[in-house]
Amino acid sequence: MGVHPTVEDVAVAAGVSRQTVSNVLNSPAVVRPETRERVEAAIAELGYRPHASARRLRTQKSSMIGIRLDPGTVDGISGSILDRFLHALTEQADAMHLRVLLFTAADPEDEIRQFQRLSEGADVDAFVLTSTFHGDPRTEWLIEHGQSFVTFGRPWGIDDMADPKHLWVDVDGRHGLREATTHLLATGARRIGFLGWPAGSGTGDDRRRGWLETMRDGSGLSDATLETLDVSAEDGVNSGADALRRLEAAAGTIDAVVCASDSLALGALMATGGRIPVIGYDNTPVAASIGFSSVEQPLDEVATGVLELLTGAHGGRMNPGAAITDPRHRLVAPRLVVRDGPPVIAAGH
Structure with missing residues (x-):
């Protein structure tokens, strides 16, 4: 043999x-x-291990992967992440003789209707889901109807690492915020604030944990003080500026800030005039052009992981009793991109 x-x-x-x-x-x-x-x-x-292009996903019908075109955020900054992921996924799929079909949907229920239409019409062999959340009805529908799918993002709210029904790829946001906070502590900063999203966002809560664990380990601050340094806001530039002002009102002197997104980070920079270090998350073109540090998601690796799970031994579907030893998920480590920071902006300018 x-x-x-x-x-x-x-x-x-x-x-x-x-x-x-x-x-x-x-x-x-x-x-x-x-x-x-x-x-x-x-x-x-x-x-x-069957070859991806030979298997052509599950039934050799169309070799087509369906994915919703997400509108992203209102300010368009964080939305660029999904654009970059789609580009990486499409490019890598093409090299494997697979195709990506984009569709739109107004909400999760509308997306489920699109799943049904595309699968019944044999237009799509498998789906990729983004923006997963607690109690996501989309994954429940796909599992119930035996559809092949992989999510970019963990199936939050369950035993993510061992659940036999979900195949997923995610970026380790907790690790990313640990890196960012550790970097700031190494510069001598101690009162490091966190601007995150309201509780209940799996992704946001994961990033908050990275900041909190690192601060508990290395800042020397009490839990009561850390509570005053933790502020939540909806994602957006204006929300970030408002959150920074609320952070200063609650905590007083701030040495630096880490944020759950570049949108919040840009708002924080506007509110502080660039006088304290601010680290964002996603390393968008905005972070690069303005010059602030940010955590970068390796989206090429995410796309590779998604396609491996769709075309490998699992074929995008889980059989809890199957004798398949391949990992059911891929957790990719992000990296901190350090920049000098933008020039100090005079207050009121």
């Missing part, structure tokens, strides 16, 4: 036909459970 086992190798090991192996990979529901288990055991034992 060669280094790379083939479908024929799996068929021989399991004592079945090549077509049965193909059915287990692409349409497992049509295979008897005992036969499917035997084939899955052979796949695991041999370490067989």
